Amino acid sequence: MISNIAVLVSGRGSNLQSIIDNVESGYIQNAKIKIVISDVADAYALERSKKHGINTAFIDPSRFASKREYEQEIISILQVHDINLVLLAGYMRIVGSDLIETYKNKILNIHPALLPSFRGLHAQKQALNYGVKVAGCTVHFVDEDVDTGPIILQKCVPVLEEDTEDTLSDRILDQEHKIFPEAVKMFVEGKLKLEGRIVRRLK
Numbered sequence: 074m075i076s077n078i079a080v081l082v083s084g085r086g087s088n089l090q091s092i093i094d095n096v097e098s099g100y101i102q103n104a105k106i107k108i109v110i111s112d113v114a115d116a117y118a119l120e121r122s123k124k125h126g127i128n129t130a131f132i133d134p135s136r137f138a139s140k141r142e143y144e145q146e147i148i149s150i151l152q153v154h155d156i157n158l159v160l161l162a163g164y165m166r167i168v169g170s171d172l173i174e175t176y177k178n179k180i181l182n183i184h185p186a187l188l189p190s191f192r193g194l195h196a197q198k199q200a201l202n203y204g205v206k207v208a209g210c211t212v213h214f215v216d217e218d219v220d221t222g223p224i225i226l227q228k229c230v231p232v233l234e235e236d237t238e239d240t241l242s243d244r245i246l247d248q249e250h251k252i253f254p255e256a257v258k259m260f261v262e263g264k265l266k267l268e269g270r271i272v273r274r275l276k
């Protein structure tokens with residue numbers, strides 16, 4: 074069975090690019106990115122998608138009276154494209170309950186911290202300011218709360234004495250580009266099994 078993937082983005086889209094590249098190279102098989110949806114009109118992720126012939130949609134949240142209506146629009150687009158996997162790749166909004174319920178355990182997020190530490194915005198800066206010596210990134214299923222869902226994969230990187238937010242973010246980003254496609258591959262191949270909040274990897 075082919076997995077129809079939708080990717081939600083807000084910005085530059087380097088994680089989107091890593092998914093596109095890994096689908097095109099055949100690392101992720103039996104999957105098609107059907108649509109990339111942005112909440113930001115000039116997100117570079119939209120340009121990247123167009124370069125690869127992928128459908129795009131910009132949905133302006135300010136056009137809607139409520140978050141619920143905004144997400145209903147997203148859901149209807151996802152349904153038109155028969156989506157069975159939703160990726161949040163630098164999507165900077167909190168996902169609401171309708172979207173989560175409609176795609177229960179079918180939404181994956183990449184977060185630039187070793188969860189459960191440093192949830193929310195500016196995770197890399199939070200890590201630097203806290204003084205941790207190891208940082209990293211996490212791919213997880215999305216649940217009702219922010220960055221709390223069951224963890225699929227994590228990768229750590231060292232925090233160096235001379236690090237700035239930018240240098241640490243770059244080091245983490247390199248690992249994001251590896252573990253996000255890896256998690257997508259596992260999902261698409263049906264190798265992930267949820268037991269409560271524990272994600273088991275099937276052989």
Ligand code: GAR
Pocket residue numbers: 084085086087088089162163164165183184185193194195196246249
């Ligand atoms: C990535 O570092 C991603 O982990 C982070 O935003 C960046 C997006 O970069 N996401 C979050 O912080 C979500 N809470 P990209 O647009 O180049 O993929």
